[in-house]
Amino acid sequence: MMLRSLQSLGRQGIENVATLGRAGIFLAASLFAIPRLAGMPLVIRQLYREGVLSLVIIVVSGLFIGMVLGLQGYTILVDYGSEQAIGQMIALTLVRELGPVVTALLFAGRAGSALTAEIGLMKATEQLSSLEMMGVDPLRRIIAPRLLAGFMALPLLAMIFSVVGVWGGKMVGVDWLGVFEGSFWGNMQASVDFHDDVLNGVIKSVVFGVVCTWIAVFQGFDLVPTSEGISSATTRTVVYSSLAVLGLDFILTAVMFGEL
């Protein structure tokens, strides 16, 4: 009994390590298959599906998150008579943390799950193997454009999220609650540094983009080709992406802003 549970633990461990290895080889192989100029239409099509179609959810959530930040920030700061600092608070929170992180979480749910399900169904209906039979490399034709599009889409979405959020916060703080507009922008510009804050946020979102798309595409490529396999792989995509994003965010924040 003891031995058996120990054995199953060992098997689980070996399987996990093997999956990680497969994922690494898969990423490396797909990156070598990145399409040249002739493959650009494929990338553009995926950019449309992963980026443009995610735009609505990103803009709406960015707007509301910015508005909530404005409202909450105002009610706390007004007690100390420093409600002008609201611009700085909103901008720093969005640019450093919420922009990249929330965008990545939404992206995993909106685009990542769709990628997994699509590739999974292609595998289940043997479209991937038939491509191979026809002498078309599925990594080049199917996987690489999706990876590349994901890498590009997430940073762009994160920047749009931050801008919309700042605008939403300005709407609540300045237009509704009556914070003076000059000090709103002035405090913000005095405290937000382009290199330290904005660019580090962009770097974060690039990292999240790579991780989220990688997980989504690999889960689709590696799943058990049954309907149950597709559903559990889709779930895994969202769960793993979210955990990876939140964990990595802490590490990246510690590296970027940690020196106190």
Added chain:
Amino acid sequence: MYSRAIELAVGVFILLGLGALFLLALKVSGLSLESAGQTYRLYGEFSDVGGLRVRGKVSLAGVTIGQVKSISLDPQSLKAKVEMEIRSDVNYLSRDSIAVISTAGLLGEKYVDISVGGDEETLQDGEYFDSTQGALNLEKLISNFATSKL
């Protein structure tokens, strides 16, 4: 299989994203296009810099004219040496100007405030402020007051 509309939408999407970065740079972080390239350096030795930070502002009559470039300890005088970058169009700081570390608001951040004197000669690149006044240390002030000879 894929149409012009998709290409167009993707183009707009990429433009939106880059536009957002542009807005973040200009509007949110206040990066100005006319680069801060033209500056000159002045130094000041302070007995106490308090909470002055690198990138803190240097102002004259409340107008920002530069920023703090670095803060280090001078091993000879045991004072804090503050390196300041001043915009080069502000080239009329007289030699007897005073640099004071003050606080914005009651709890705000520390900045260097410069009061101009009446000297004809002006401070040049790499020169030191003759007279400086460090940050007001509230605790020291209170302990002086409590223990002292008033």
